[in-house]
Amino acid sequence: MATLRKFFVRLIVIAVIAGLGWLVLVNYSVIFSKTVIGEVVDVQRVELPVALIARSGGELNEKVFSFAISIKDTKTNELFAATSEDRQWAIVQPGQCAEAVYLPYPPWELRKKDTFFGARLVKLYECSK
Known part of the structure; x- marks a missing residue:
């Protein structure tokens, strides 16, 4: 159960980092x-x-x-x-x-x-x- 929880936490962290990276790429000129x-x-x-x-x-x-x-x-x-x-x-x-x-x-x-x-x-x- 603990390994499954760690997996989902890592997946969420990766998704958040990817989302922030995408926002920077799309809005680079404004930022x-x-x-x-x-x-x-x-x-x-x-x-x-x-x-x-x-x-x-x-x-x-x-x-x-x-x-x-x-x-x-x-x-x-x-x-x-x-x-x-x-x-x-x-x-x-x-x-x-x-x-x-x-x-x-x-x-x-x-x-x-x-x-x-x-x-x-x-x-x-x-x-x-």
Whole structure:
């Protein structure tokens, strides 16, 4: 009876560890995101061919709202760049200040290691100079 109990305890421990590992794998970018606060250096709309604009059903493709964003961190003077499909970036102008969350590519995507694929605008405000 004791060996059966040990077996089930070990099985539960392995299941919990596997579940936690799966959660980290699925949510890696959110867990290891970086918040950047600083001045917006540039925001560019990524131009795409017209063929990508509409898909079946007449819905707009999210790629139409792609932006390339660069923010200079006020603490470190480091420039952070990312792409985003967040429509909020359409109103952002260079020279404004912003708080943005940058989502990194996971380390198992070796060709994109140490780069960011998403920038989520949290707060936009005028810089005080």
